[in-house]
Amino acid sequence: MILTVNHVSRYRYDLPVRSVVQSHRLTPSRHEGQRSLDWQVRVSDGLSGGAYRDGAGDWVQAYSVPGPVSEISVEVVGRVEVTDMSGVLRGHRETIAPEAYLRATNATRADVALADLAASAGQGTDPLNRAHSLSAAVADAIAYRPGATHAHTTAAEALELGEGVCQDHAHALIAVARVAGMAARYVSGYLFSDAAGDPHEAAHAWAEVYVTGLGWVGFDPANRCCPDDRYIRLGSGFDARDAAPIRGIARGAGNESLDVTVAIGAAQQ
Amino acid sequence: MTDAFFNEMFQSGRVRPPYAQLEGWTERMPASLRSLKQAEAEALFRRIGITFAVYGEGGDPDRLIPFDMFPRVFAHDEWRKLERGIKQRARALNAFLVDVYGRGEIVRAGRIPSRLVYLNEAYEKAAAGFVPPRGVYSHVVGIDLVRTGPDEFFVLEDNCRTPSGVSYMLENREIMMRMFPDLFRGNRIEPVDRYPQALRRTLASVAPQKCDRDPTIVILTPGHFNSAYYEHSFLADLMGVELVEGQDLFVEGEFVWMRTTRGPKRVDVIYRRLDDAFIDPLCFRPDSLLGVPGLMDVYRSGGVSIASAPGAGVADDKAIYCYVPEMIRFYLGEEPILKNVPTWQCANPDDLGHVLDNIADLVVKEVHGSGGYGMLVGPKSTKAQIAAFADKLRANPGNYIAQPTLALSTCPSFVDEGIAPRHVDLRPYCLVGERVELVPGGLTRVALTEGSLVVNSSQGGGVKDTWVLAE
Numbered sequence: 001m002i003l004t005v006n007h008v009s010r011y012r013y014d015l016p017v018r019s020v021v022q023s024h025r026l027t028p029s030r031h032e033g034q035r036s037l038d039w040q041v042r043v044s045d046g047l048s049g050g051a052y053r054d055g056a057g058d059w060v061q062a063y064s065v066p067g068p069v070s071e072i073s074v075e076v077v078g079r080v081e082v083t084d085m086s087g088v089l090r091g092h093r094e095t096i097a098p099e100a101y102l103r104a105t106n107a108t109r110a111d112v113a114l115a116d117l118a119a120s121a122g123q124g125t126d127p128l129n130r131a132h133s134l135s136a137a138v139a140d141a142i143a144y145r146p147g148a149t150h151a152h153t154t155a156a157e158a159l160e161l162g163e164g165v166c167q168d169h170a171h172a173l174i175a176v177a178r179v180a181g182m183a184a185r186y187v188s189g190y191l192f193s194d195a196a197g198d199p200h201e202a203a204h205a206w207a208e209v210y211v212t213g214l215g216w217v218g219f220d221p222a223n224r225c226c227p228d229d230r231y232i233r234l235g236s237g238f239d240a241r242d243a244a245p246i247r248g249i250a251r252g253a254g255n256e257s258l259d260v261t262v263a264i265g266a267a268q269q
Numbered sequence: 270m271t272d273a274f275f276n277e278m279f280q281s282g283r284v285r286p287p288y289a290q291l292e293g294w295t296e297r298m299p300a301s302l303r304s305l306k307q308a309e310a311e312a313l314f315r316r317i318g319i320t321f322a323v324y325g326e327g328g329d330p331d332r333l334i335p336f337d338m339f340p341r342v343f344a345h346d347e348w349r350k351l352e353r354g355i356k357q358r359a360r361a362l363n364a365f366l367v368d369v370y371g372r373g374e375i376v377r378a379g380r381i382p383s384r385l386v387y388l389n390e391a392y393e394k395a396a397a398g399f400v401p402p403r404g405v406y407s408h409v410v411g412i413d414l415v416r417t418g419p420d421e422f423f424v425l426e427d428n429c430r431t432p433s434g435v436s437y438m439l440e441n442r443e444i445m446m447r448m449f450p451d452l453f454r455g456n457r458i459e460p461v462d463r464y465p466q467a468l469r470r471t472l473a474s475v476a477p478q479k480c481d482r483d484p485t486i487v488i489l490t491p492g493h494f495n496s497a498y499y500e501h502s503f504l505a506d507l508m509g510v511e512l513v514e515g516q517d518l519f520v521e522g523e524f525v526w527m528r529t530t531r532g533p534k535r536v537d538v539i540y541r542r543l544d545d546a547f548i549d550p551l552c553f554r555p556d557s558l559l560g561v562p563g564l565m566d567v568y569r570s571g572g573v574s575i576a577s578a579p580g581a582g583v584a585d586d587k588a589i590y591c592y593v594p595e596m597i598r599f600y601l602g603e604e605p606i607l608k609n610v611p612t613w614q615c616a617n618p619d620d621l622g623h624v625l626d627n628i629a630d631l632v633v634k635e636v637h638g639s640g641g642y643g644m645l646v647g648p649k650s651t652k653a654q655i656a657a658f659a660d661k662l663r664a665n666p667g668n669y670i671a672q673p674t675l676a677l678s679t680c681p682s683f684v685d686e687g688i689a690p691r692h693v694d695l696r697p698y699c700l701v702g703e704r705v706e707l708v709p710g711g712l713t714r715v716a717l718t719e720g721s722l723v724v725n726s727s728q729g730g731g732v733k734d735t736w737v738l739a740e
Contacts, residue, residue, distance in 0.1 A: 021520050021563035023551055047522040049563065050570025055370070055397025062566035064521045095398035097373055100387040238394070241555075249551050249562040251519075 002267040007076040016068035017252030025235030027059040031092035033085035039078035057094035058235035087218040087226025098210040101183040107239040118179035135219040169221040183210040192230040287344040335731035354606035359410040364600035366406035391582030408576040416678040429585040436500040441734040457739035459709035465507035471702035478571030484537035520563035615666040709737035
């Protein structure tokens with residue numbers, strides 16, 4: 001399948017800022033399940049900075065915008081050919097040892113409830129089944145409800161609330177996988193349509209769990225599935241902040257507001 | 270007590286050769302002159318403003334560290350051996366860093382447990398998959414050594430990030446030469462004053478890939494409230510480079526720029542004296558105001574070099590320390606010239622058992638501790654102190670390591686009663702760039718309290734000039 005992406009982020013500052021520096025992980029990963037046909041990122045008035053492939057295999061591209069500036073748009077337009085690999089990340093070159101992802105961050109630290117959730121799911125089964133059980137347990141424990149949580153909600157808080165969005169599901173799955181002794185990480189990307197076939201109108205996130213013998217395998221508790229040919233993978237990290245497709249810092253006193261639109265379509269083959 | 274410890278000047282009533290020129294030096298010095306000289310030294314230190322605490326020990330930043338005028342001396346041959354051992358260690362530590370941020374061969378080979386590396390607090394994922402210019406992560410390696418006999422040296426710890434104290438090495442010498450010019454006429458002592466230029470050359474030799482000219486070097490300091498600020502400005506001065514704070518630098522396009530009165534100037538090499546967590550709020554701690562947003566992306570794409578390279582700290586924690594001899598064998602195919610202190614890792618249940626059984630004879634330290642805080646010196650502690658510490662140890666064994674109490678060598682020192690032996694250690698500063706270089710000397714710290722084995726300035730330690738005799 002060929003997916004088209006049109007993703008626009010518009011940053012506005014109520015007072016002009018002196019300069020903005022951004023770090024992008026906005027380029028589709030290179031692996032057997034996906035191939036970029038064309039891909040463009042445009043930053044209004046942006047000077048492109050250094051670019052490199054990092055230890056996780058993600059393509060990082062820096063931008064800076066000299067000020068004074070009161071609005072910046074980041075526009076991503078592209079087409080990606082995607083193949084269903086049942087969630088297995090195959091042919092993805094990276095340096096970082098999976099063990100490095102066994103560390104907790106604030107967002108993914110397990111509390112007693114998360115440890116209990118981990119213990120309740122798939123104990124005694126092989127690692128792949130265990131990961132499937134953990135993903136299902138997270139989906140059962142946290143109902144999908146937009147607006148219930150915010151950008152800084154932790155896995156423990158989302159579980160206590162019993163509600164959340166894809167970010168919370170991914171954080172919770174990372175936490176329980178680690179309790180089960182499996183390395184896990186946060187993945188950011190795009191989703192063409194959700195399980196019900198409705199178009200997905202925001203950037204998406206899921207988790208990858210390291211399964212010995214198989215490598216990194218994606219799990220999307222929010223949609224109770226593994227990533228297939230409706231998913232485009234951009235980059236990974238310990239948690240949502242670490243894997244953010246766009247990180248930025250503005251120098252100046254202006255308050256920032258952000259407006260994002262995402263449109264993912266299926267192109268005719 | 271004198272027999273239990275190696276006295277670097279006197280052995281069996283005889284003066285060891287390196288100290289021959291110092292025999293009778295103090296006897297010839299009347300008490301009145303001695304106190305005059307001591308006051309003069311203090312006044313000099315105050316005037317130049319060198320009052321910081323060494324090694325991030327905290328405490329009063331304006332406190333003067335006692336300067337002991339009696340020099341510590343190494344013979345030429347003693348030093349050559351130390352030098353080989355130190356350089357060997359500095360090479361191995363850098364090879365280790367390149368490896369663990371690359372393929373991790375030493376972990377794959379099962380020579381170092383993977384959790385000690387990849388789950389180490391100082392392991393930076395953002396550094397992985399990158400080889401810094403010339404394969405150097407740690408450009409200034411400070412190696413803390415103690416001596417227990419004529420030919421016995423042990424490494425206490427390695428400092429791969431931003432070891433401080435080198436300004437003491439330089440100032441101690443400067444002040445000794447000013448106060449006792451005769452001593453320097455009578456002894457052929459290797460100079461240390463080329464250190465700043467050697468450091469500058471080292472930094473210039475690791476200019477980034479995109480630098481095609483004479484590199485612009487800066488020292489990045491957290492600011493004047495930092496306890497080592499004096500050293501930062503002192504080195505900048507002697508090297509002839511700018512001393513900057515994060516706010517003086519910015520990222521634009523592919524490079525880092527410094528604000529100057531004549532407009533922005535491109536910066537090629539940053540000798541940073543602040544921790545990884547603070548250097549780039551875009552990559553590390555977002556609340557840091559000390560760093561430069563976007564710095565890591567410029568670094569990773571070859572637009573700037575950072576010394577020490579981000580992530581260098583994974584080589585110098587106390588748990589990794591145990592494996593440095595293994596690194597030397599693995600990467601260099603050599604036997605370690607300098608010995609490690611035998612170390613028990615309390616995370617290991619067998620080791621913990623041994624430590625608890627013998628705690629009264631051991632020194633127990635926190636894995637991430639520094640400055641002589643949070644440690645137990647068994648032979649110097651009361652039963653109650655030992656029992657309390659043992660409880661902490663049982664509660665969190667992974668946080669501690671233990672070592673035997675070493676019989677640290679002594680060197681004659683000026684004390685209230687005259688001259689008496691006091692325990693000393695040594696920190697030389699090894700430079701790693703295009704070449705691996707060691708200026709002959711270092712910082713000798715001395716435990717001025719009688720019988721004390723703790724040389725940290727926060728615990729009553731002082732400093733001495735360190736001489737290496739020329740051939």
